[in-house]
Amino acid sequence: MGLRGVGFLLQCYLVLATGMYFDLGEQEEKCIIEEIPEDTLVTGHFLLEPWDLKALTHSAHLGVTATVKDPNHEVQMSKRYGKFGKFTFTAHASGQHYLCFQTNSTRFSVFAGERLKLHLDVQMGEHSTDHHAVKTKDNMETLENSLTHLIDQMMYIARQQEYQREKEEVFRQISENTNGKVLWWAVVQTSILLSVGFWQMKRLKDFFVAKKLV
Numbered sequence: 618m619g620l621r622g623v624g625f626l627l628q629c630y631l632v633l634a635t636g637m638y639f640d641l642g643e644q645e646e647k648c649i650i651e652e653i654p655e656d657t658l659v660t661g662h663f664l665l666e667p668w669d670l671k672a673l674t675h676s677a678h679l680g681v682t683a684t685v686k687d688p689n690h691e692v693q694m695s696k697r698y699g700k701f702g703k704f705t706f707t708a709h710a711s712g713q714h715y716l717c718f719q720t721n722s723t724r725f726s727v728f729a730g731e732r733l734k735l736h737l738d739v740q741m742g743e744h745s746t747d748h749h750a751v752k753t754k755d756n757m758e759t760l761e762n763s764l765t766h767l768i769d770q771m772m773y774i775a776r777q778q779e780y781q782r783e784k785e786e787v788f789r790q791i792s793e794n795t796n797g798k799v800l801w802w803a804v805v806q807t808s809i810l811l812s813v814g815f816w817q818m819k820r821l822k823d824f825f826v827a828k829k830l831v
Contacts, residue, residue, distance in 0.1 A: 638736045641665070646719035649737075653708040654780035657741055657773060664701040664736040665720065680721040681735065688712030697721065711780045742773040 641647060653659060665679050679700035685693045687710055694706045708714060718735055 637738075638734055640732045641718065641720045641735050642732060644720060646717055647735075648715045648717040650713050650715055651739065651741075652780075653711070653714045653741065654773075654776040655708055655711040657708045657776060658705065659708065659714075660703065660705045660740045661716065662701075662703050662738045663698075663718070666700065666734055666736075667732075679733070682719045682721060684715075684717040684719070686715040686717065688714065690715070711783065742770050 637649075639647060651659070661683070663681060663683070665681050680697060681700070681702070682695065682697045683702075683704050684695040685704075685706050687693050687708070689710075693709065693714075694704065696704065698704075716739070718737075720733055
């Protein structure tokens with residue numbers, strides 16, 4: 618496989634799985650934005666823990682409220698979890714989705730003023746391969762699961778490409794409309810300048826005639 622093919626597969630992998638972490642304060646909410654095509658299944662895993670390891674013994678009552686908003690900022694899913702959990706949803710429309718997380722911890726859950734760390738792993742696609750379950754199956758079942766997983770990911774990539782083509786078409790239409798308006802504005806400006814120039818020349822001519830200079 619050439620370097621171009623390896624680069625393409627690496628890019629697909631980075632699109633299909635996003636791992637990150639960020640800090641949260643008491644009752645604080647933070648959101649991330651994901652570009653998700655329509656009819657795409659999204660699965661998220663998260664873990665909330667204190668930055669200070671000494672506070673782990675006080676973290677039994679930590680919790681997270683996960684909220685998903687669609688491109689119209691309407692709440693698609695909102696659920697309260699413990700300090701770790703898994704959420705899934707299917708995008709009903711293509712566009713930017715907002716994944717928001719808010720802690721329900723109090724100053725009695727961890728040390729006063731302690732910041733919390735939220736680990737987040739977001740996967741997009743129809744299914745994820747369970748490697749532990751695959752190991753318990755024979756070779757044919759493993760191959761079948763791998764093929765199904767590959768087909769699902771190809772379908773997701775195809776939807777992602779279609780979504781990007783739609784965005785490109787919208788951007789092209791906006792650019793054409795803007796260029797047309799700029800052209801007409803230039804024509805109007807030129808017409809105004811010519812009209813003002815002719816009017817000034819006529820006024821000067823009438824002035825010179827009135828003063829009998831010509």
